[in-house]
Amino acid sequence: MHIEQIYTGCLAQGAYYITSGGEAAIIDPLRETKPYLQRAEKDGVTVKYIFETHFHADFVSGHLDLHEQTGAPIVYGPGANPAFAAVIAEDGQEFRIGDVTIKVLHTPGHTLESVTYLLKDETGKDRAIFTGDTLFLGDVGRPDLAQKGADLTQEDLAGMLYDSLTQKILPLADDIVVYPAHGAGSACGKNMMKETSDTLGHQKAMNYALNQPDKAAFIAAVTEGLTPPPAYFPMNVLMNKKGYKHLEDVMKQGLIAFPPEEFETAANSTRALILDTRNSDDFAKGFVPQSVNIGLNGDFAPWVGALVADVTQPLLLVAAPGTEEEVITRLSRVGFDNILGYLKGGIEAWIAAGKQADTVNRIPASALADAFTRDVTVIDVRKETEYLSAHVEGAFNKPLNYISSWVRDLDDSQHVYLHCAGGYRSMMAASILQLHGFRNFSEIAGGFKAVSNSGVPVTTAPDEDKIFKP
Secondary structure, three states, X not given: OEEEEEEEOOOOEEEEEEEEOOEEXXXXXXXXXXHHHXXXXXXXXXXXXXXXXOOOOOOOOOHHXXXXXXXXXXXXXXXXXXXXXXXXXXXXXXXXXOOEEEEEXXXXXXXXXXXXXXXXXXXXXXXXXXXXXXXXXXXXXXXXXXXXXXXXOHHHHHHXXXXXXXHHHOOOOOOOEEEEOEOOOOOOOOOOOOOOOEEHHHHHHHOHHHHOOOHHHHHXXXXXXXXXXXXXXXXXXXXXXXXXOOHHHHHXXXXXXXXXXXXXXXXHHOOXXXXXXXXXXXXXXXXXXXXXXXXXXXXXXXXXXXXXXXXXXXXXXXXXXXXXXHHHHHHHHOOOOOEEEXXXXXXXXXXXXXXXXXXXXXXXXXXXXXXXXXXXXXXXXXXXXXXXXXXXXXXXXXXXXXXXXXXXXXXXXXXXXXXXXXXXXXXXXXXXXXXXXXXXXXXXXOHHHHHHOOOOOEEOOOOHHHEOOO
């Protein structure tokens, strides 16, 4: 028996490849199927089953393409209703992969069809659980993401999650290994550890959700402090339930290379958003006007999902030459398939063709220190928890993920200083402000780390009046 966790840091997502006796199972695969097919070919095994723990909201699974390429059936938990052929397993049903067994444990709460897969080895001993979004390391799944009717609240789902954990998972042995679908950084939980596997015994000892005195306390604990989920989540659920384009077709369309003149024509004749995926330093120095910057070297795909939101939005790409295929792959993971093409030769070709380029007023933190008075307006686009840990005195907290709500309230007659933690998020914010016609601002290179070392006064005192609430 062999278990391999295939972890994708950009999405904080874990897929699993399990082999035994010449057969393989894949749990929660990503959109691109090549890594799984290559492993199976190298190992000389047949993919027998594709297991899904639930209908994912934060990424588009590769189950459909993988099924078409291997013939392996797709397995979901009780109550799932996909628009394609699948095995809808019963609670307790077992599936053989070579000499090992995978048992279905129905664990509703995160979603109604959520399951945990219990792996039994060749001797029948319980060895591992693949918990999906039911149990994370240090946390449990959000109970507010499922498609709910008027008579089913997040508190109801949290109660179901409590029952699932106490009746199905906590009775299992302490030495069982927990393999979750996500780790720290995912929006599917609020308190996840950076580690990607652990023993169940350790989780029983330290996971706050598993140590509540009763169901009522559990419900209160897991529903407290939930921020609104990213807007693209419901669209990804629908794609996972109803189907999607083949990745090969998405890639073929997206890799159409437009010379500058044709790129400009496409931008002017369509409702496409120009997405520039270069790093913030390069973007600040020059970009196609009306572009939005979301750097590839960061939490790229989740930020596209959070800020663009509509997965059907047509996109035109500006990327560092040679990265176009990676950009399209990572966009496809969160369902952004409507990519019209990219700027051939990148921004250098655009400028060489004599096309107009825009810039962002990026300044060093020392410039803010020189200009700082209590009347200066500073906008901190970090998360509220980051802001509360320490922030510039008098700064407003306007988190980037809510920018579509607060950008329209800005006064263009008042100069603003904009920063995040290190410059990645504030450049996204800067590009969006300019897209909306707001230009009276300076963006701080190096973010709060540089600001706090520049002599600008910093405080940990909370100022609730300056925290944006969606």
